[in-house]
Amino acid sequence: MTELLLNPEKLLIARYELMSVVGENAQVQESDISKLPLLQAVIKEIFRNHPPVPLLIPRKTKINVEVNGRRICPCMPLASRMLHLTVATLVRNFDWKFENGIKSEEVDMKEMFGLSLHKEIPLKAIPLDFMLKIKWISLFNDDFKMY
Numbered sequence: 349m350t351e352l353l354l355n356p357e358k359l360l361i362a363r364y365e366l367m368s369v370v371g372e373n374a375q376v377q378e379s380d381i382s383k384l385p386l387l388q389a390v391i392k393e394i395f396r397n398h399p400p401v402p403l404l405i406p407r408k409t410k411i412n413v414e415v416n417g418r419r420i421c422p423c424m425p426l427a428s429r430m431l432h433l434t435v436a437t438l439v440r441n442f443d444w445k446f447e448n449g450i451k452s453e454e455v456d457m458k459e460m461f462g463l464s465l466h467k468e469i470p471l472k473a474i475p476l477d478f479m480l481k482i483k484w485i486s487l488f489n490d491d492f493k494m495y
C-alpha cells in the first residue's frame with residue numbers, strides 16, 4: 349500500500365481496471381482476480397521490490413531422506429488470494445493520504461527483519477471517500493464520467 353500511495357497514478361489505473369472489470373457498483377470477488385492482470389502485475393512488482401522472505405528458512409533433516417523435489421510455501425494460493433482481494437478492496441473503495449500531512453518524499457522506506465522482512469516504520473494512512481468527491485464534481489458537470 350505504501351508503494352501505491354507513493355504512486356497515486358498507478359493506484360488510479362488499478363482502480364480503473366477494477367471498475368471496468370468488476371463494475372462500478374460491485375465489490376471485488378475472488379473469482380475476479382484472474383481477470384485483473386494489472387492488479388496482478390502491481391502485486392508482483394511490489395513483491396519483486398520488497399521480497400517478504402528474502403532468505404529461505406534454514407532447515408535440517410534429522411534422518412537421511414531421499415529428496416524428491418523442492419518444497420515451496422504450502423499456503424501460497426491462500427496468501428496470494430487474500431493479498432489480491434485485500435489490496436483490490438482498499439484500492440477500489442478509497443483514496444488514501446499519509447497520516448499527519450506527511451509528504452511522499454518524507455516517507456521512510458527502511459525495512460527490518462522479523463518473522464518476515466517488513467517496513468521498519470509501519471504505514472499509517474487515512475482512507476478518503478473518493479466517491480463523495482466524484483458525486484460533488486458530477487453535480488456541477490453533467491458530462492463528468494468516472495475518469
Ligand code: HEM
Pocket residue numbers: 400401404405419420421422423424426427428431
Ligand atoms: C504472501 C505471503 C507469503 C509468502 C511471501 C510466503 C513465503 C514463503 C517462503 C519463501 C517459504 C520458504 C519456502 C522454501 O524454503 O523453499 C515459505 C514456507 C512456508 N510457508 Fe509461507 N509465505 C506466505 C504466506 C504463508 C501463509 C499465509 C502460511 C500459512 C497459513 C504459510 C505457511 C508456510 C509454511 C508452513 C512454510 C514451510 C514449508 C516447508 O518447509 O515445507 N506461508 N513461505
